[in-house]
Amino acid sequence: MFIWLASYPKSGNTLVRSMLASYFFSKDGVYDFSLTKNINQFPIIALFENLGIDIKNEKEVIANYIRVQQSINKKESTQFLKTHSYLFNIENNAFTDLNNSLGVIYIVRDPRNVVTSLANHNSSFIDQAAETLINDWRFIGNLNSFHQANRTTVYRGTWASNYKSWKSFKSQGKYLLIKYEDLINKKEEVLLKMLKFIYRLNKKFFGINKVKFKNVIDSTSFERMKMLENELGFDENVIDPTTGKKKTFFNLGKKNNWKKLIDPKIKEKIENAFKEEMKELGYL
Incomplete structure (x- = not known):
């Protein structure tokens, strides 16, 4: 069964997955980059390709999301899957179901800070990234790309629809909301909360390994992750189209402060678009 690690892009999913x-x-x-290979991303187009699904036919791909999950689901053990998809239902084709999903840890981040990270990641201007957050609902994959993630079309929804869609797990008692800001400022508290949630979903007695817990906290600091990226590189780097070089994934960390980085007009545009959700989350 899957526990989803779900979020809109650039919201802290990589840090949760690493921890x-x-x-x-x-x-x-103790964290190293190779460990993240134990938590795969979904969807990845190769999984559909391996089942003989016509990957050039996007309708057929969507219709087979659950079939692909069934093919990789190990019901006797818990698997984590990272996703940036919203919990969609497109033409009666669901993203997932409770036969495959044990629960979700949803990571959310103030969209005024998401926008600057997204702009850096996409090599775009901040106003373009704001348009993506507010109006764009999918990333169209390029089947000719060498990078698996870039080959896959991802229906991420807008920032708001992504956040709201996964709350449907809440009524089942299978939902844990993690705010990026708490992940950074209350890391031990958040890790403990996630571990308790995972053990509860698995109906197992919760006991903590104190040595591992401390090492996780220490070894997944932004400074250490950035150091590892500089020394070893990181598989999830994207190429800057203007320079042809890999962009830094672990970019600003706590220095990413929307109050200093975005134009007041863009700030106002984001707040107007997501007023309801931002108030609900305490961002306004």
Whole structure:
């Protein structure tokens, strides 16, 4: 069964994935980039290709989301899957179902800070990134790309629809909301909360490995992750189209402060578009 690690892009999903991979898939809790390979991304077009699905036919791809999940689902053990998709239902084709999903950890971030990270990641201007947050609902994959993630079309929804869609797990008691800001400022508290949630979903007695817990906290600091990227590179880097070089993934960290980085008009545009959700989350 899958526990989804879901979020809009550039909202802290990589950090959550790194922390959980360190705790569950290492002996000592010390993070290195290879551990994240234990938590795959969904969708990835190769999974559909392997089942003989016509990947050039996007309607057929959408119709087979659950079939693909069934093919990789190990019901006797818990798997984590990262996704930036919203919890869609497109022409009666659902993104997932409760036969495959154990629950979701949803990571949300103030959209005024998402916009600057997204602009850097996409090599776009901040006003273009704001348009993406507000109006764009899918990333169209390029089947000729060498990077698996870039080959896959992802129906991420807008920032608001992505956030709201995954709340449907809440009524089942299978939903945990994590705010990026707490992930940064209350890291130990958030990790403990996630571990308790995971153990509860698995109906297992919760006991913490204190050594691993401390090592996870220490080894997934922004400074260490950035150091690892500089020394070893990072598989999820994207290429800057203007320079042809890989862009830094771990870019600003706490220095990403919308109050200093975005134009007041863009700030107002984002706040007007997402007023209801931002108030609900305490961002306004």
